[in-house]
Amino acid sequence: MDSGVGDRYALLCRQELEAPCPLLTFLAEHHVLYQVNIRNAKNVFIGLQEGESAYWQGTGNKLLAPEPWSKSLLASDPDFGWCAADSAMVRAPFLLYCSCFSS
Numbered sequence: 001m002d003s004g005v006g007d008r009y010a011l012l013c014r015q016e017l018e019a020p021c022p023l024l025t026f027l028a029e030h031h032v033l034y035q036v037n038i039r040n041a042k043n044v045f046i047g048l049q050e051g052e053s054a055y056w057q058g059t060g061n062k063l064l065a066p067e068p069w070s071k072s073l074l075a076s077d078p079d080f081g082w083c084a085a086d087s088a089m090v091r092a093p094f095l096l097y098c099s100c101f102s103s
Contacts, residue, residue: 023047030054032065034097039076046096053093064091 020043027050028035035051038044057065064087065080066073073079078097083090 021045023049025049027051031093032057032069033073033077034094036096037076037094038096038098049096051093051095057088057092059088061088064088065093066091 021041022045025048026046029050029052031051032054036046036049056063064085066077069077070079076099078094080091
């Protein structure tokens with residue numbers, strides 16, 4: 001699911017799941033904060049996951065995550081507050097960002 005640099009996330013990445021959710025194989029690419037955010041979910045199984053960060057991220061770029069969305073982050077979004085302000089290699093998207101989950 002590649003929705004491009006202009007989109008904040010793929011819809012799949014924003015779901016809070018209660019029922020069992022087998023994700024056998026999926027691809028999420030070029031998102032800025034994370035490829036998949038699992039929050040308040042139960043019984044999630046990921047068999048194979050592949051992802052890539054946005055091509056414009058990395059060394060030499062002045063726009064570092066969570067920019068340009070720092071003013072509109074959701075409660076479940078990483079804010080990268082634990083990273084140095086100029087750390088381009090650390091301020092890259094998570095392949096899998098999990099919080100408040102079980103099983």
